Amino acid sequence: xxxxxxxxxxxxxxxxxxxxxxxxxxxxxxxxxxxxxxxxxxxxxxxxxxxxxxxxxxxxxxxxxxxxxxxxxxxxxxxxxxxxxxxxxxxxxxxxxxxxxxxxxxxxxxxxxxxxxxxxxxxxxxxxxxxxxxxxxxxxxxxxxxx
Numbered sequence: 001x002x003x004x005x006x007x008x009x010x011x012x013x014x015x016x017x018x019x020x021x022x023x024x025x026x027x028x029x030x031x032x033x034x035x036x037x038x039x040x041x042x043x044x045x046x047x048x049x050x051x052x053x054x055x056x057x058x059x060x061x062x063x064x065x066x067x068x069x070x071x072x073x074x075x076x077x078x079x080x081x082x083x084x085x086x087x088x089x090x091x092x093x094x095x096x097x098x099x100x101x102x103x104x105x106x107x108x109x110x111x112x113x114x115x116x117x118x119x120x121x122x123x124x125x126x127x128x129x130x131x132x133x134x135x136x137x138x139x140x141x142x143x144x145x146x147x
Contacts, residue, residue, distance in 0.1 A: 004072075006071055006072035006074055006075065007072075009071055009072075009074075010060065010071070010072065010074035010075040010077070010078050011074075012059065013041065013059055013060070013063055013075055013078045013079070013082075014078045014081075016058070016059045017060055017078060017079075017081070017082040017085070020058070020060040021082075021085055021086060021089060024042075024046075024089065026047060027041075027045040027090055028041045028042050028045050028093065029041075031044050031045055031138075034116040035096070035098075036096070036097050036098050037096070037097075038093040038094075038096045038097045038138050039097045039137075039140060040133070042090075042093055042107070042109075042136075043101075043111075043129050043130075043132060044052050046113065046116060046117075046126075046129050046132075047126035047129035047130070047133075050116070050117075050120035050125065050126040050128065050129055051125060051126045055120065056124070060082070061117050061120075061121060062121070063075070063082075064082075064118070065077075065078055065081070065112050065118040065121040066116055066146070067089040076102060083110065083114075086110060086113065087106050087107060087109075087110045088106070090105075090106040090110055091103055091105070091106030092106075092107065093106075094106050094139050094140070094143070097120055097140055098107050098140075098144060099140060099143040099144065100143050100144060101143055104122040104143070105139055105140065105143045108139050109136065109139075112132040112135055112136060113132070115128070115132065116128040116129050116131075
């Protein structure tokens with residue numbers, strides 16, 4: 001039995017999600033300077049991505065900006081796993097940046113990343129990353145003060 005078109009599309013999205021998360025983790029790590037700079041590296045990485053040709057064609061960006069509910073339950077399940085795995089990656093970055101509550105900051109960062117992706121899909125430039133970088137700085141400072 002072959003896969004349905006929806007299942008095939010979901011499998012493609014799953015592979016794209018895995019590649020994107022590996023790329024994001026690798027680029028963020030590569031761009032990191034001193035300890036605590038992980039979150040600056042995150043936004044540097046995303047800002048460069050938003051300005052790239054790859055971003056305009058990214059199935060991951062398209063799915064995060066417009067969730068694939070109409071593409072069936074398999075695609076929706078992939079996107080749910082993608083969000084959970086991305087949140088985990090962001091929690092790890094928050095932890096390395098010294099957040100007292102990396103789980104909470106990871107959730108906030110996920111909202112910022114998804115919002116920046118949606119904005120950049122429309123605007124076609126990295127401006128959303130600059131706003132999100134500033135909000136990240138505020139959220140991290142609040143997280144460090146909360147102890």
